[in-house]
Amino acid sequence: MHLGRVKGTVVATVKSPGLEGIRFLVVQPLDRARKENGEAVVCADATLQAGVGELVYFVGGREAAVALPQEFVPVDHSVVGIVDQVEDL
């Protein structure tokens, strides 16, 4: 999992079966210093309440679909948590 910043939301009317009712977010991955790094990805929102500007963590791969109510859906990234705080130990 990595940290990301929510940049926006995506609405699509025409989509593959299984994607109905899923919130989609544009998420910019962040590096170790929490600077933007790499290309933005579209994530399903498994928290149902991540908003634009929020710091989140997301999972990629097969596990992204496991995070959703219906497991066998064509999703490859999911936001699984909203970050309150990042603490350096």
Add this chain to the structure above:
Amino acid sequence: MFLARVYGTVVSTVNHSYFDGRTLLLVDRVDENLEPTGGYMIAVDSVQAGAGELVLVLDEGTGARQVTGDPKGPVRTVIVGIVDEVDGPR
């Protein structure tokens, strides 16, 4: 699996229910000389790893779900060991 060093935690209250009560640790990936590569990961802790410790990290979902005991967990990255020693030519 890869080697990494624990450097932080992520605190979160709104999350997928799988993460309730679990510790999320930030780890720096390290190379064969145990030097940071610049990459990092957020991993679920399964071994009570502490700050600065060198750890063994699994990045594969089926094993991660098995180790953390939840077949429905949306998890891929788990700390599965605390490294005592890395041996070999450097």
